[in-house]
Amino acid sequence: MISVKEALKIVEENAFIPKVSEVSLLESVGKVLAENITADRDFPPFNRVAMDGIAIAQTLDSFKIETIQYAGEAQKSLQNPENCMEVMTGAVLPSGCNTVIRYEDIEIQEVDGVKVAKISIPLSEISQGQNVHRQGSDRKMGDILLQKGLKISPSEIAVMASVGKASVKVEIPPKVAVISTGDELVEITANPLPYQIRMSNSYMLSAALDRVGVKANLFHLTDDKEELFIKLQEILANHDILLLSGGVSAGKKDFVPEILANLGVKKLFHKVAQKPGKPFWFGKTEEGKTVFALPGNPVSTFLCFCKYFLERRNEVVVLDKDVFFKPNLTYFVPVKTYFQDGKLMATPFEGSGSADFANLTDCDGFVELPAESQVFKKGEVFEFVRFRF
Numbered sequence: 389m390i391s392v393k394e395a396l397k398i399v400e401e402n403a404f405i406p407k408v409s410e411v412s413l414l415e416s417v418g419k420v421l422a423e424n425i426t427a428d429r430d431f432p433p434f435n436r437v438a439m440d441g442i443a444i445a446q447t448l449d450s451f452k453i454e455t456i457q458y459a460g461e462a463q464k465s466l467q468n469p470e471n472c473m474e475v476m477t478g479a480v481l482p483s484g485c486n487t488v489i490r491y492e493d494i495e496i497q498e499v500d501g502v503k504v505a506k507i508s509i510p511l512s513e514i515s516q517g518q519n520v521h522r523q524g525s526d527r528k529m530g531d532i533l534l535q536k537g538l539k540i541s542p543s544e545i546a547v548m549a550s551v552g553k554a555s556v557k558v559e560i561p562p563k564v565a566v567i568s569t570g571d572e573l574v575e576i577t578a579n580p581l582p583y584q585i586r587m588s589n590s591y592m593l594s595a596a597l598d599r600v601g602v603k604a605n606l607f608h609l610t611d612d613k614e615e616l617f618i619k620l621q622e623i624l625a626n627h628d629i630l631l632l633s634g635g636v637s638a639g640k641k642d643f644v645p646e647i648l649a650n651l652g653v654k655k656l657f658h659k660v661a662q663k664p665g666k667p668f669w670f671g672k673t674e675e676g677k678t679v680f681a682l683p684g685n686p687v688s689t690f691l692c693f694c695k696y697f698l699e700r701r702n703e704v705v706v707l708d709k710d711v712f713f714k715p716n717l718t719y720f721v722p723v724k725t726y727f728q729d730g731k732l733m734a735t736p737f738e739g740s741g742s743a744d745f746a747n748l749t750d751c752d753g754f755v756e757l758p759a760e761s762q763v764f765k766k767g768e769v770f771e772f773v774r775f776r777f
């Protein structure tokens with residue numbers, strides 16, 4: 389049996405690698421960027437006027453206005469350094485000028501048909517270079533603006549538009565199947581017979597996937613070898629990632645590992661030294677499709693999904709109550725969290741084990757208590773697997 393750490397490493401090293409496609413800029417929002425985006429010129433590309441007002445070469449009381457530099461015009465040149473030029477936000481700073489004084493701080497008068505700007509604030513309040521957004525001060529040409537792998541939101545769209553990316557490489561979202569197995573399971577709309585239960589795992593997993601932007605297809609299969617083989621073969625052909633629940637433990641009808649092997653899915657591990665979720669099975673096909681066969685108990689299913697499938701957030705919590713746990717297994721306990729003195733505290737809810745999923749609704753995640761210890765003291769810090777976000 390392998391440790392939680394080893395299992396996680398194997399899952400990470402064998403993650404499904406999405407294919408890449410090129411889409412139009414607007415189609416890329418919400419997708420994962422599959423190329424680095426670099427600056428095709430300096431940001432800003434010229435010394436940009438940042439306020440409507442006048443541009444000057446030196447600080448004087450008043451200036452004759454030579455002309456106006458509008459946004460969208462080629463750079464003009466100040467003829468006499470004792471004069472000024474009116475400038476608009478977004479314009480190129482005229483050559484010969486270095487500072488902009490906003491209209492609010494000047495008065496414009498006409499003297500003998502010549503327009504003159506008079507400074508109306510103490511000259512000491514003017515600092516050289518003010519209200520000019522210097523060329524390249526945000527980013528230099530060639531700098532990486534966006535890293536491959538990030539999720540594209542409207543602000544990334546703005547950056548890509550500004551560097552002229554009309555089309556962009558994105559990852560094609562993987563096709564995910566969520567499959568419940570078990571003869572005792574019925575649809576949620578059904579009236580279960582006394583010995584049946586409504587399936588909840590596939591809805592839980594599907595909802596959790598939805599929260600991270602993945603739409604899954606849902607299936608239910610019975611504990612029948614032939615049905616499992618035929619249906620799983622078909623599902624495998626049409627999906628990139630399979631999330632199964634149930635049928636991986638030691639029961640007489642737990643056929644999932646055997647069937648997956650028969651279908652050519654290579655087992656990378658079966659059984660992890662953890663509670664809950666010990667029977668977790670993970671494998672991969674030759675084409676790189678991944679199969680997570682999770683134990684069917686809802687808390688086990690959920691823990692395995694959160695710990696091994698969702699992206700890690702590297703959070704820790706402070707235990708607020710002692711916990712004892714003898715077996716040489718990593719112990720994941722549902723916890724309710726709260727802040728105290730700037731620290732994230734965790735109250736454990738041990739409940740009645742891996743089938744007790746009702747108490748998950750009172751909790752925010754699992755605290756991860758390492759296999760090496762048996763006593764976990766109030767005040768100690770442990771890793772946290774968050775599921776409420």
Ligand code: AMP
Pocket residue numbers: 568569570572573585586587588589590633634635636637639682683684685686
């Ligand atoms: P298994 O892993 O197939 O041995 O199932 C372990 C326990 O989890 C059994 O009590 C099952 O009834 C229950 N279980 C399995 N699959 C589901 C599911 N999709 N929804 C709710 N409970 C399930």
Ligand code: MG
Pocket residue numbers: 569570571611634635684
């Ligand atoms: Mg079962």
